Amino acid sequence: MPRYAQLVMGPAGSGKSTYCSTMVQHLEALNRSVQVVNLDPAAEHFDYPVMxxxxxxxxxxxxxxxxxxxxxxxxxxxxxxxxxxxxxxWLEESLGHVEDDYIFFDCPGQIELYTHLPVMKQLVEQLQQWEFRVCGVFLVDSQFMVESFKFISGVMAALSAMVSLEIPQVNIMTKMDLLSPKAKKEIEKYLDPDMYSMMQDSSNTIRSKKFQKLTKAICGLVSKGLDLVRHQV
Structure with missing residues (x-):
């Protein structure tokens, strides 16, 4: 039987380890077998056991x-x-050969690992060779997504990872419980965004005309890829 791997990605501080901890507790409550692998060599502590x-x-x-x-x-x-x-x-030996495993890989937050360097792509290919079915979860802190140009930046980071790794990917806004009621209402428009409205918002908040032009161009690109990059909360 195949094994399953979920790469938990996102910028530093977006809640990757918290997500892994919560998923472990949830799946264990359902009597599902689940494991976690830490791939962050700079990590300090965990709230869950790692295999x-x-x-x-x-x-x-x-x-x-x-x-x-x-x-x-x-x-x-x-x-x-x-x-x-x-x-x-080393990873192959650590994972063993138990069938029907579901393993979360808590990944580092540096975005260049997904956009500029081949390391994570090589990991995906290696896991697939070991007969893992691989998917990705990309987390973004919702507190940094309440302004249009910051949202666009988050979408581009998620899209870069998805295009680079070529695996099914779900994008999640985290830490929604920390938002004010006003911010929660504001962020709803980013779940099914109108990029043309965002262009107007950006024009109103960004003074530099060069920055406005760049943001408009990026909005046009993102609008073509929104069917690929949508966020859940």
Missing amino acids: ADIRELIQVDDVMEDDSLRFGPNGGLVFCMEYFANNFD
Whole structure:
């Protein structure tokens, strides 16, 4: 029988680990077997047990402390992920060969891992070779989506990940409970957005004409891809 992998993606602070923790509790209450793999070499703690932890292979702090490498936090994380991609045998051994597994992969938040670097694409291809059926969940903090140009930025990040990885993907706005009633009402229009209205909103809030022109061009692009990128709450 096939195994199932869900890549939990999104910017830092968007609630990926909280999502994993909540899903584990929910599925365990339904007597469903579920596991979590941590793929963030800079993670500090979890509210759930992990079946595999990339920090057992390599950690960002160790890389940053290596005087021969001299990486900062971002460069150190990229180095860790590239090292991980060259050592998929560690992941294969950690996952084992139990059939009908459903595994959440708590991924790092650096967007360049999905748009500029091949690491996550290589992971998807490797999981598929191991007969996993792979899907993705892309989380965005709703508190940063209440303005049109920030919403557009979030949509572009989600679309970039989906196009790069070529897997089914669900996009979720998180932390809705932290929004004010006014903000909740405002954000409803982004669940089924009218990009032409957003262009007008952007024109009213963005003073730079060059920025307005860029935002308008991006709105036109996003409007063509909205059937691909929609958000759930």
